[in-house]
Amino acid sequence: MPDDKKLFKVTIDNITIEVEPGTSILNAARKIGGDVAPPAMCYYSKLKGSGGKCRTCLVEVSQGSTADPRPMPKLVASCRTNVMDGMVVKNITSEKVIDARNGVVEFLLINHPLDCPICDQAGECDLQDLSYEHGTEGTRFEFVRRTFEKHDLGPYIQLHMTRCILCYRCVFAADQLTDKRQHGILDRGDHSEIATYIKQSLDHDFIGNVIDVCPVGALTDKTFRFKNRVWFLKPQDAHRDCPRCAGKVRLWTRGEEVFRVTARRDQWGEVEDWICNECRFEKKKASDWVIEGPTLISRHSVISAGHYVGMKMPREPLPEVMGGRKPKLLMDIHSVSEVNDPNIDLSKIEGPAHSTDFVNKG
Numbered sequence: 001m002p003d004d005k006k007l008f009k010v011t012i013d014n015i016t017i018e019v020e021p022g023t024s025i026l027n028a029a030r031k032i033g034g035d036v037a038p039p040a041m042c043y044y045s046k047l048k049g050s051g052g053k054c055r056t057c058l059v060e061v062s063q064g065s066t067a068d069p070r071p072m073p074k075l076v077a078s079c080r081t082n083v084m085d086g087m088v089v090k091n092i093t094s095e096k097v098i099d100a101r102n103g104v105v106e107f108l109l110i111n112h113p114l115d116c117p118i119c120d121q122a123g124e125c126d127l128q129d130l131s132y133e134h135g136t137e138g139t140r141f142e143f144v145r146r147t148f149e150k151h152d153l154g155p156y157i158q159l160h161m162t163r164c165i166l167c168y169r170c171v172f173a174a175d176q177l178t179d180k181r182q183h184g185i186l187d188r189g190d191h192s193e194i195a196t197y198i199k200q201s202l203d204h205d206f207i208g209n210v211i212d213v214c215p216v217g218a219l220t221d222k223t224f225r226f227k228n229r230v231w232f233l234k235p236q237d238a239h240r241d242c243p244r245c246a247g248k249v250r251l252w253t254r255g256e257e258v259f260r261v262t263a264r265r266d267q268w269g270e271v272e273d274w275i276c277n278e279c280r281f282e283k284k285k286a287s288d289w290v291i292e293g294p295t296l297i298s299r300h301s302v303i304s305a306g307h308y309v310g311m312k313m314p315r316e317p318l319p320e321v322m323g324g325r326k327p328k329l330l331m332d333i334h335s336v337s338e339v340n341d342p343n344i345d346l347s348k349i350e351g352p353a354h355s356t357d358f359v360n361k362g
């Protein structure tokens with residue numbers, strides 16, 4: 001009997017793991033976690049057919065497989081390339097990859113407006129994060145940026161076409177979550193745009209999910225527009241008995257006030273359970289919900305700046321990537337000054353912490 005369970009060994013950034021045949025390099029890297037996982041602006045594990053559009057997930061394959069150890073001649077999109085047994089991949093350990101990623105980010109920003117100061121997505125925008133890591137200060141683009149005729153998508157969803165990076169996620173989400181096609185991408189090249197063609201509004205019960213899958217601020221929630229900055233809000237997990245969806249959501253609150261409702265997202269920023277429009281847009285009172293508690297936030301998120309509880313430390317694979325060596329810190333204040341008391345639990349301090357909380361009494 002053939003051994004169906006044979007796993008493939010793949011080494012990514014010097015860390016070897018075993019994965020099932022058919023796993024993409026991106027998903028294998030996500031199993032390792034941390035910075036080893038390439039950024040993904042168009043791939044979305046819950047949307048069939050997604051990926052292969054944005055090129056932010058490029059990696060270098062320095063050994064194709066044990067059977068054919070030749071390197072792949074060009075960088076490959078990790079979301080669309082499956083692992084082979086004995087494959088060796090470089091992501092953050094490859095200068096070529098970093099260089100290409102800088103180029104991809106420059107390309108994505110060619111037509112993207114500098115809207116972050118007024119964009120509702122600021123603070124939770126994948127493109128903003130990528131630009132901080134890979135962007136340059138200036139632009140070499142000398143032409144006028146794209147402009148579009150305004151499309152009204154109805155009472156709930158605001159489209160800013162100039163911010164769209166044409167990742168197709170919203171198109172896949174609308175196609176796969178609704179029973180009739182809602183919108184698509186019209187035209188070719190730099191004329192391409194998200195549109196309903198005859199300018200209808202998007203009005204299916206689950207269409208609000210396109211807001212959550214959009215990696216930039218091209219699709220935002222009209223009921224939340226300009227109301228607050230996400231880093232001033234406190235995300236809390238909550239649920240309600242909903243006849244249409246699982247009713248498991250994230251409430252973004254300030255004091256007692258619920259500013260917006262979104263789906264819960266996993267560590268890769270992907271929606272865990274799709275939610276219906278009623279939960280998202282109509283239930284804006286704390287009394288509509290059973291609040292479970294503060295959302296666990298990755299410490300890399302700007303949103304964790306606004307509250308002191310529920311910080312989840314992501315896996316830090318850098319020492320493993322560097323063969324056991326720790327990254328050199330300019331100054332590790334924790335070991336040098338020893339001002340921090342390791343027994344202080346920030347979640348137990350009422351309100352913001354003060355210096356007196358950290359006096360090391362030990």
Ligand code: SF4
Pocket residue numbers: 163164165166167168169170171194213214215216218219
């Ligand atoms: S609107 Fe957002 S989700 Fe849709 S294609 Fe543009 S960037 Fe992607």
Ligand code: FES
Pocket residue numbers: 039040041042043051052053054055056057058077078079080
């Ligand atoms: S995430 Fe792979 S090409 Fe966009």
